[in-house]
Amino acid sequence: MVATIINPENLVYARPKGFTDTPSHYCPGCTHGTAHRLVAEVLEEMNVLDKAIGVAPVGCAVFAYNYIDTDFVQAAHGRAPAMATGIKRVWPDRVVFSYQGDGDLASIGMAETVHAAARGENITIIFINNAIYGMTGGQMAPTTLPGMKTTSSPNGRDVETQGYPIRMAELLATLDGAGYIVRRSLHDPANIRKAKKAIRTAFEAQVHGLGFSLVELLSTCNTGWGVTPIQSLAWLEEHMIPAFPLGDYKIAPEVAALKI
Amino acid sequence: MAREMWKGNEAIAEAAVRAGVEAYFGYPITPQNEVLEYLSHRMPELGRAFVQAESEPAAINMVYGAACTGARVMTSSSSPGISLMQEGLSYIAGTEVPMVLVNVMRGGPGLGNIAPSQGDYNQICKGGGHGDYHPIVLAPASIQEAVDLMPVAFELAHKYLNICTILIDGSIGQMMEPVTLPEMQPVIRKEYDWAVSGAKGRKRHLLSSIYLDVPTEEKVNLRILGRWREARENEIRFKEYYLDDAEYIIIGFGTAGRIALSAVRAARAQGIKVGLFRPISVNPFPYKRVEELCKQAQSFLVVEMNTGQMLKDVQVAVRNRVPVRFYGRLGGVMPFPDEFVTEIQEMIKNPGKPEDDPADLWYQRMIAR
Ligand SMILES: Cc1ncc(C[n+]2csc(CCOP(=O)(O)OP(=O)(O)O)c2C)c(N)n1
Ligand code: SF4
Numbered sequence: 001m002v003a004t005i006i007n008p009e010n011l012v013y014a015r016p017k018g019f020t021d022t023p024s025h026y027c028p029g030c031t032h033g034t035a036h037r038l039v040a041e042v043l044e045e046m047n048v049l050d051k052a053i054g055v056a057p058v059g060c061a062v063f064a065y066n067y068i069d070t071d072f073v074q075a076a077h078g079r080a081p082a083m084a085t086g087i088k089r090v091w092p093d094r095v096v097f098s099y100q101g102d103g104d105l106a107s108i109g110m111a112e113t114v115h116a117a118a119r120g121e122n123i124t125i126i127f128i129n130n131a132i133y134g135m136t137g138g139q140m141a142p143t144t145l146p147g148m149k150t151t152s153s154p155n156g157r158d159v160e161t162q163g164y165p166i167r168m169a170e171l172l173a174t175l176d177g178a179g180y181i182v183r184r185s186l187h188d189p190a191n192i193r194k195a196k197k198a199i200r201t202a203f204e205a206q207v208h209g210l211g212f213s214l215v216e217l218l219s220t221c222n223t224g225w226g227v228t229p230i231q232s233l234a235w236l237e238e239h240m241i242p243a244f245p246l247g248d249y250k251i252a253p254e255v256a257a258l259k260i
Numbered sequence: 261m262a263r264e265m266w267k268g269n270e271a272i273a274e275a276a277v278r279a280g281v282e283a284y285f286g287y288p289i290t291p292q293n294e295v296l297e298y299l300s301h302r303m304p305e306l307g308r309a310f311v312q313a314e315s316e317p318a319a320i321n322m323v324y325g326a327a328c329t330g331a332r333v334m335t336s337s338s339s340p341g342i343s344l345m346q347e348g349l350s351y352i353a354g355t356e357v358p359m360v361l362v363n364v365m366r367g368g369p370g371l372g373n374i375a376p377s378q379g380d381y382n383q384i385c386k387g388g389g390h391g392d393y394h395p396i397v398l399a400p401a402s403i404q405e406a407v408d409l410m411p412v413a414f415e416l417a418h419k420y421l422n423i424c425t426i427l428i429d430g431s432i433g434q435m436m437e438p439v440t441l442p443e444m445q446p447v448i449r450k451e452y453d454w455a456v457s458g459a460k461g462r463k464r465h466l467l468s469s470i471y472l473d474v475p476t477e478e479k480v481n482l483r484i485l486g487r488w489r490e491a492r493e494n495e496i497r498f499k500e501y502y503l504d505d506a507e508y509i510i511i512g513f514g515t516a517g518r519i520a521l522s523a524v525r526a527a528r529a530q531g532i533k534v535g536l537f538r539p540i541s542v543n544p545f546p547y548k549r550v551e552e553l554c555k556q557a558q559s560f561l562v563v564e565m566n567t568g569q570m571l572k573d574v575q576v577a578v579r580n581r582v583p584v585r586f587y588g589r590l591g592g593v594m595p596f597p598d599e600f601v602t603e604i605q606e607m608i609k610n611p612g613k614p615e616d617d618p619a620d621l622w623y624q625r626m627i628a629r
């Protein structure tokens with residue numbers, strides 16, 4: 001008798017309007033779902049669901065449009081910022097965002113990402129850094145930590161031959177076109193709330209025409225990492241945060257003045 | 261309207277503007293640069309979108325995004341850049357959204373050179389990117405024809421939800437000719453029931469080229485094929501010169517076809533009954549018309565600035581009914597009309613047999629030179 005125990009006065013948590021009722025295809029415990037929800041909540045709260053156009057990546061979030069209930073297109077691997085640029089230039093008053101993984105954004109799509117930021121392209125990117133290629137089965141990503149085992153660095157990432165992880169937020173913050181670049185984490189409720197506020201700020205920056213905005217979200221891939229969901233949250237906190245410090249890397253004065 | 265001297269690339273850019281192009285994305289590459297340079301001031305002046313992208317993959321994916329809005333969008337490039345665009349072109353074909361592509365071909369393969377070539381016929385006409393799709397390809401032979409085909413290209417792209425390519429080479433892009441430009445058309449942004457614009461007051465629109473359910477993907481492939489079959493029926497374009505009494509027929513597209521016209525005139529002056537058939541839609545290719553011409557032609561001479569790529573399409577139509585001869589120049593070398601005249605004379609002297617392999621015989625002649 002579920003219907004009778006959920007009443008308006010005791011309802012504290014419901015599906016946001018910005019969500020479809022499609023059941024999730026993500027692995028249980030994966031933080032992609034958390035990030036999706038935050039985007040949907042923010043778009044709903046800003047009342048821009050009917051003005052928003054999303055760009056889905058190639059990666060586990062390829063079906064982001066099955067969940068986030070706005071107009072959507074689906075890009076080629078890494079090209080989402082270019083596609084978002086094309087849409088935004090035709091529809092400057094719409095809210096255009098992409099949602100991308102680390103392989104998509106920081107490896108194959110590095111050029112598209114950096115140049116969208118350099119142009120100050122007025123779009124918002126939600127960047128899911130889970131230190132791995134989730135979709136293709138757990139290969140090394142440009143964000144994989146030194147020593148971290150993946151299916152293509154089975155003995156742990158050897159920096160001598162496989163190089164070092166890329167810190168995207170820091171890198172993008174050096175560009176003048178970037179209006180808002182921050183890194184947050186999804187490993188516990190307090191951090192999830194901070195992440196949501198950052199996503200809100202990023203979209204507000206876009207709505208106010210303040211340039212390129214990106215929120216990097218440290219995320220888990222319990223399946224790819226080969227751990228349980230709970231272990232993955234602890235692993236993120238213990239290993240990823242030291243390598244990818246949380247913080248505000250670029251907040252243009254105009255964005256700070258929005259006081260969100 | 262006044263006839264004015266225009267450089268090919270700039271005339272094409274202005275013709276696109278007058279045909280209502282709303283967004284252009286490109287990357288510098290010779291011999292196409294003037295399209296990008298011209299639009300870099302012309303588009304902003306009209307409040308339309310222009311971005312010099314960081315690469316061809318970025319440019320074509322900006323086009324992809326803009327095409328998803330239903331606006332008239334285009335890019336231009338030259339051979340190496342077009343190769344880099346194949347990923348985006350395949351996605352655009354798979355998503356069934358319209359765009360116009362201008363390819364100003366240059367010598368290749370590889371970095372090649374910046375001289376005029378027709379070496380990308382197969383890449384452009386037969387798909388280029390992965391998957392089953394058929395772009396519409398128009399091959400003008402003069403700046404005027406290119407200008408006149410610009411609005412047609414947008415109309416076809418939008419009618420068939422397909423890529424429409426204007427296929428020219430560096431000579432048409434770089435030379436200057438007197439042209440009459442069309443009148444400025446108003447920008448037409450149709451309200452498509454698939455385009456993304458924000459789901460205000462309607463159900464949301466999703467545009468994607470992913471269909472994990474294979475029977476659905478098969479249906480999509482059939483839908484794409486269905487539209488292509490319609491284009492094949494309705495969009496055949498070609499020009500014929502001196503064919504009424506012609507006993508010998510040259511077939512060439514674009515610049516090779518244009519040079520062939522000079523050769524036909526020179527041969528006619530010598531009393532040779534030769535005519536020219538110049539396909540304009542090289543995809544869809546005018547197979548039926550070439551087949552009809554077999555009744556009249558004693559033999560065909562196919563001329564191209566490649567190793568015989570369109571030749572294969574001609575052979576599909578001729579099906580060994582009459583002999584076909586081939587003559588090509590490669591790597592950016594432009595043939596002179598005299599070379600074609602000599603080929604015509606040789607062909608009459610020694611017509612060969614219908615089952616001869618024209619590309620092989622041409623190769624033997626080339627290496628013996
Ligand atoms: C051009 C191209 N190369 C490779 C692939 C295969 N591929 C699909 S997803 C993916 C990596 C995705 O990893 P990431 O962006 O980190 O997303 P995640 O799945 O971890 O969320 C790759 C390499 C592809 N689809 N297209
Ligand atoms: S593979 Fe990793 S990133 Fe992908 S859904 Fe599963 S847990 Fe999430």
Ligand SMILES: [Mg+2]
Nearest residue numbers: 101102132134
């Ligand atoms: Mg990843």
